[in-house]
Amino acid sequence: MGTMTKVILSLSGVRKSYITAEGPVEILKGADLNVSAGETVALTGESGSGKSTLLHLAGGLDRVDAGSVIMDGQDIGAFRDVQRANYRRTKVGLVFQQFNLIPSLSVAANISFHAKLADRYDPQWEKHLIAQLGLQDYIARYPEQLSGGQQQRVAIGRTLAARPLLILADEPTGNLDEATGDSVLDLMLTLAKTAGSALLFVTHSSKLANRLDRKVMLRGGRIAE
Numbered sequence: 001m002g003t004m005t006k007v008i009l010s011l012s013g014v015r016k017s018y019i020t021a022e023g024p025v026e027i028l029k030g031a032d033l034n035v036s037a038g039e040t041v042a043l044t045g046e047s048g049s050g051k052s053t054l055l056h057l058a059g060g061l062d063r064v065d066a067g068s069v070i071m072d073g074q075d076i077g078a079f080r081d082v083q084r085a086n087y088r089r090t091k092v093g094l095v096f097q098q099f100n101l102i103p104s105l106s107v108a109a110n111i112s113f114h115a116k117l118a119d120r121y122d123p124q125w126e127k128h129l130i131a132q133l134g135l136q137d138y139i140a141r142y143p144e145q146l147s148g149g150q151q152q153r154v155a156i157g158r159t160l161a162a163r164p165l166l167i168l169a170d171e172p173t174g175n176l177d178e179a180t181g182d183s184v185l186d187l188m189l190t191l192a193k194t195a196g197s198a199l200l201f202v203t204h205s206s207k208l209a210n211r212l213d214r215k216v217m218l219r220g221g222r223i224a225e
């Protein structure tokens with residue numbers, strides 16, 4: 001990474017507790033992480049270490065207790081609800097294990113949905129994505145008529161169609177067999193690089209993690225390189 005590389009996501013001193021029956025439990029205890037524009041970062045760590053929690057905070061789905069999440073120069077913790085919704089619509093793309101496709105929309109409509117909301121609908125780019133993701137023969141189908149791997153590719157296409165600054169992916173290949181998971185990751189990496197999107201990718205697989213630009217680990221509520 002050159003010195004000119006712009007940091008697009010910066011978490012500093014992030015703390016987050018959950019209230020449980022036994023009282024509050026602190027999961028993140030001052031986590032620091034920078035992601036540069038276009039950079040692909042693997043986030044690993046034991047089950048329960050707080051990876052999904054961190055992604056939810058970065059994605060504006062939840063709020064930090066202390067510390068800050070700066071995205072593209074803006075402190076998202078200071079956002080009001082409307083700004084937060086706008087942030088989710090325009091700056092970040094989420095790919096989680098649950099695909100959250102819209103059941104009443106065709107594959108084609110699912111893929112263009114976020115791009116249209118973000119006002120970045122580009123039919124050429126979308127056509128390219130559909131071809132690269134091998135979805136040409138499925139565009140008129142509905143999510144329930146697809147296999148898990150096909151649905152996952154639609155979810156990835158939908159996120160990439162909007163060319164977000166940052167893609168937050170939470171074990172998106174966890175439900176797929178190893179070969180399919182590898183090829184889906186390959187596609188995500190290639191397409192994210194083409195779109196110029198940075199990628200923060202949660203995985204338990206060190207083999208997958210090794211294919212990204214950088215690998216960080218959550219341990220004891222903090223990020224270790």
Ligand SMILES: Nc1ncnc2c1ncn2[C@@H]1O[C@H](COP(=O)(O)OP(=O)(O)OP(=O)(O)O)[C@@H](O)[C@H]1O
Nearest residue numbers: 018019020027045046047048049050051052053054
């Ligand atoms: N809403 C909640 N209320 C209470 N505790 C929670 C809540 N969400 C998560 N936790 C707890 O916070 C800890 C971190 O959860 P998180 O889902 O971030 O872990 P993770 O690293 O993503 O784990 P995994 O690899 O299993 O997905 C866990 O101990 C979990 O039980």
Ligand SMILES: [Mg+2]
Nearest residue numbers: 051052053170
């Ligand atoms: Mg998780």
